Amino acid sequence: MNKIIVYIKRNKIKSAVILVVLIAYYFCLPWQLFKDPTATVITSKNKELLGAQIAKDGQWRFPQNDTVPKKFETCIIQFEDEYFYKHPGFNPISIFKALRDNLKSGNVKRGGSTITQQVIRLSRKNKKRTYFEKCIEILLATRLELRASKNRILAYYSSNAPFGGNVVGLDAASWRYFNRSANQLSWAESTLLAVLPNAPSLIYPGKNHEQLIKKRNMLLKKLFQNGVIDKLTYQLSIAEDIPEKPYPLPQIAPHLLQKVSKTYNGKRIQTSIDMRLQERVNRIVQSHYNQLSQNEIYNAAVLVLDVKTRKVLAYVGNTPTDKAHQKDVDVIDKPRSTGSILKPFLYTAMLDAGDMLQNTLVADVPTQFGSYNPENYNQTYDGAVPASRALSRSLNVPSVRMLQEFGLNRFHHYLKTLRLNDLKYDANHYGLSLILGGAESNLWDLCKSYAALSSTLNHFSETSSEYFSNEFCEPTFLASETLDFGKKSTEKTLFDAASIYLTYESLKEVNRPEGDENWEFFDGSKQIAWKTGTSFGFRDAWAIGTTKDYVVGVWVGNADGEGRPGLVGVQAAAPMLFDVFDVLPKTDWFSKPFDEMQEVEICKKSGYRASQNCDEVETKFIQLSGLKTKPCPFHILIHLDNTETFQVNTSCENLSNIHNKSWFVLPPLMAYYYKTKNPFYKPLPKFRSDCLGESVITMEFIYPEENNHIFLAKDFDGKANDLILKIAHSKPESTLFWYLDDAFVGSTTDIHELLVVPKQGDHMITVVDEFGNEAKRRITISK
Structure with missing residues (x-):
């Protein structure tokens, strides 16, 4: 070392040149x-x-x-x-x-x-x-x-x-x-x-x-x-021969490639995609596209998520259609009208808030909110239907009434918490149509929300009945990324586990698609909570399902928004959903979250907590928040004579001859429609003629609805058709008197329907019963 130092001191110029050369040599090659x-x-x-x-x-x-x-x-x-x-x-x-x-x-x-x-x-x-x-x-x-x-x-x-x-x-x-x-x-x-x-x-x-x-x-x-x-x-x-020309590169997930290139352009990215599953889902989409395209339905998308890791397992952004039908558009992240796909979130929210129980009867009758007049898909009414059946059958009128009862702003807040990013306006912009497709969302956000609910239920069962703070996180398509679900807590993140579980129990009962012999066998082998949706004008068909391990989401429609007959969730999207689930491994059903539930007596007919007047009672597990729901309001105790034909009281019968009996009674309008679907429904018996007492009298219009604008079509002879007025009365045998703009037009007994031919313009319909009770309705007639 000393010799080197001495040499440098004696040969400073030469040493400097050597140093410069070495430095130049070191940096001559670009990094x-x-x-x-x-x-x-x-x-x-x-x-x-x-x-x-x-x-x-x-x-x-x-x-x-x-x-x-x-x-x-x-x-x-x-x-x-x-x-x-x-x-x-x-x-x-x-x-x-x-x-x-x-x-x-x-x-x-x-x-x-x-x-x-x-x-x-x-x-x-x-x-x-x-x-x-x-x-x-x-x-x-x-x-x-x-x-x-x-x-x-x-x-x-x-x-x-x-x-x-x-x-x-x-x-x-x-x-x-x-x-x-x-x-x-x-x-x-x-x-x-x-x-x-x-x-x-x-x-x-x-x-x-x-x-x-x-x-x-x-x-x-x-x-x-x-x-x-x-x-x-x-x-x-x-x-061995040599290739004659180059092969095209594989395009097994072309729309995911588009998505990746926006953030990781020019890089090699290992995704979470399961190659075999992706190829099978591609074939399923191809097969359904071949059928759907015959009805001029050209686009579809499928997303498969792993619930436990929240990783993307299959990503099909569109069908193998042509450029004229926008085959390169990735539909998975595009906003589309939601149809009924948001209904399970409302149902879960109402259970979680303690506003109802799983099978509480909700009204399914003609309903009008201002100028908004929701209708069921089949344009019929059940009068009263268990909330779980209203969900599984996707009935529109009960859903809108439930939303109105729950609160529009309140529900809108829950949807924002779910991080549905296409929900860009306030609650009043959407109104009550929010629950029927008045808002837009995309397949990615909807699938991640269902996955978050499923994961909440899984985590609650796997831990000591605890929740994770970051349950509603974004899914990932990166193989290297492990999501952090946050800290554990006994406080729920959004919905409690029991409300989610009961919602999924209801969604298991959704009507399966028709036309396939294997559906029954399939249903017996796999339990799936699933929901369909159809947007107004038949523009979007949805189907999203979840098991303990997987969420599958399907959207079908036309990328340009053109509606087509038959483009409904249960016909166009659900068969594809079940074909995808058929290639996924079988999983067990969710564990029941007993720590968030309690066993109570439930009225079998009404679905409410049993009151002392309920005659048929069953014991069921309900969510803890359901303990604050009111007892059954539809069962009352009535007094009958020995034949149990008439109601009586002490003014007309000895106390020893009076029999007390529980009776299931619905409000008149609900009862009018309910008895058409439930032939064993019995109206209240009449009071015996010699009795002084009387029951409470109520009546409600069946048709027309308030402020309804009615168009009267003309026959071939040019004459306008009659307008049929209908009303439901708690005592059908009573006589009702009908008035059109204060002019008497007729009376009815037992069957309260009346034909009138009003002139064009605004009118007031008035009905008075023999006891002096009155009901009014405003309408506008066009011809």
């Missing part, structure tokens, strides 16, 4: 050798190629791969640089031979470059071959050898060498020429790719076929002579 744009590449969770998007410069150049398959490594070294692992970046003997041959011939006949030198030349964009350029290459090659390992240098070469046409790099070449990854190539295929970079502009598959085979076979013979391959392998390899 990033290759800056060319690369293709965006996505692979499955098992690193299988799903698709690639060509680089910005039009080249099929995959991102740098740090590993080189052993066969190709052997082939390229045998062909290009036998002393690769021994030289310092250049081979003096090869250079001497090349210089001798070139001087003798008078032009460049031989290069003598090592693989390391070729990497340098590639990084310098293949500058013109001169002796000065060769010296620079040698200098930079030695610097590269000091900075990178031999394996790394070989990886640089294989990732950036030209392979003919617009194909750059081994990875792209193996897929373009052999339709598989470089790790799966045979010896014949590996030798073919090893000889291509030697003259890629002259010889590649589809061009100079015979010369290419000749070069390949020469290398195969060398491998055989050097003992790399045996005789049988050699004979089989030279018998």
